[in-house]
Amino acid sequence: MKEQLEAIRKKAIEAIGGAEAAADLESLRVKYLGKKGELTAVLKQMGGLSAELRPVIGQLANEVRASVEKAIEAQSAIVSERALAARLEAETLDVTIPGKKVPQGHKHPMYAVLDDIKEIFIGMGFEIFDGPEIERAEYNFTKLNAPEDHPSRDWTDTFYLTEDSSVLLRSQTSPVQIRAMETHGVPIRMISPGRVYRKDEVDATHSPMFHQIEGLVVDKGITMADLKGTLNTIIREIYGPETKTRFRPHHFPFTEPSCEMDIQCHKCGGVGCPTCKGEGWIELLGAGMVHPKVLRNCGVDPEEYSGFAFGFGLERLALGQYKISDMRLIFENDIRFLEQF
Numbered sequence: 320m321k322e323q324l325e326a327i328r329k330k331a332i333e334a335i336g337g338a339e340a341a342a343d344l345e346s347l348r349v350k351y352l353g354k355k356g357e358l359t360a361v362l363k364q365m366g367g368l369s370a371e372l373r374p375v376i377g378q379l380a381n382e383v384r385a386s387v388e389k390a391i392e393a394q395s396a397i398v399s400e401r402a403l404a405a406r407l408e409a410e411t412l413d414v415t416i417p418g419k420k421v422p423q424g425h426k427h428p429m430y431a432v433l434d435d436i437k438e439i440f441i442g443m444g445f446e447i448f449d450g451p452e453i454e455r456a457e458y459n460f461t462k463l464n465a466p467e468d469h470p471s472r473d474w475t476d477t478f479y480l481t482e483d484s485s486v487l488l489r490s491q492t493s494p495v496q497i498r499a500m501e502t503h504g505v506p507i508r509m510i511s512p513g514r515v516y517r518k519d520e521v522d523a524t525h526s527p528m529f530h531q532i533e534g535l536v537v538d539k540g541i542t543m544a545d546l547k548g549t550l551n552t553i554i555r556e557i558y559g560p561e562t563k564t565r566f567r568p569h570h571f572p573f574t575e576p577s578c579e580m581d582i583q584c585h586k587c588g589g590v591g592c593p594t595c596k597g598e599g600w601i602e603l604l605g606a607g608m609v610h611p612k613v614l615r616n617c618g619v620d621p622e623e624y625s626g627f628a629f630g631f632g633l634e635r636l637a638l639g640q641y642k643i644s645d646m647r648l649i650f651e652n653d654i655r656f657l658e659q660f
């Protein structure tokens with residue numbers, strides 16, 4: 320039996336030394352040390368040994384097991400080292416190959432203008448409000464004091480979403496005035512930029528979807544002088560300190576008195592050119608003192624508080640700033656156009 324054990328040791332260690340892969344080592348382990356392995360088979364015969372021989376053979380069997388295990392361990396270290404070396408060889412990395420450039424986009428020019436405008440207003444203590452684009456007629460018209468027969472309520476002008484004309488795509492950002500006063504209360508100083516929708520045909524100056532920026536200031540003692548001073552300051556921040564402005568009387572249901580603000584044409588300096596259609600002035604925004612009825616509709620006492628509101632088109636402002644003549648360029652997302660900014 321002693322010879323048998325020694326033979327197993329010799330055979331096993333030789334085989335292990337020649338193993339090239341971890342899987343081969345595992346099958347050798349099973350072959351020699353496993354439950355049905357050669358060593359176990361020899362040990363099963365130990366019952367027939369004499370009392371003196373049994374511990375001697377037992378000890379030898381343990382030694383054989385230990386040396387086979389050690390050989391497997393040593394060989395597996397060699398095998399995995401070789402595998403790593405082979406992988407390193409196969410996967411060499413050439414750090415001198417030039418990198419691949421990941422193309423990076425940038426802000427849309429109109430949103431760059433919007434961010435500048437927001438900064439200016441925030442600097443003057445305004446908060447930014449957001450409102451829903453799917454709006455109730457109550458907020459888009461009724462609470463803003465628009466009479467039942469106001470032309471802007473017509474189905475030919477506004478996108479209604481329900482047969483009963485109660486829900487629509489907002490046609491202006493003015494409903495956010497109402498929402499802001501209802502949720503925030505007064506005093507308030509806010510602007511609210513966002514998309515608005517009107518049934519307009521697409522051309523160089525119209526789109527069924529465009530952007531407005533609404534503004535609202537309500538406090539004690541606010542007058543038309545605050546309206547003019549604030550808007551002049553902001554327009555000069557945007558267009559430069561020399562910019563000339565003018566205010567013309569106008570009508571909006573939700574402001575009284577109402578006005579429109581023009582700036583002197585930046586292209587011709589007021590002489591008249593195609594950009595200003597020969598007028599010398601470009602209409603920029605609508606504004607006015609918040610109508611007492613609108614304040615009352617929001618639970619604000621017009622005897623105690625007064626305010627002004629304004630609304631302007633973001634596209635027109637961006638077009639003016641970048642001296643672009645066609646609004647469609649803003650929405651077409653033509654990379655050749657956008658990359659110029």
Ligand code: PHE
Pocket residue numbers: 490491492493533534571574605606607628629630631
């Ligand atoms: N909502 C008006 C429009 O779309 C603009 C406006 C806003 C006028 C606030 C006065 C006050 O034309």
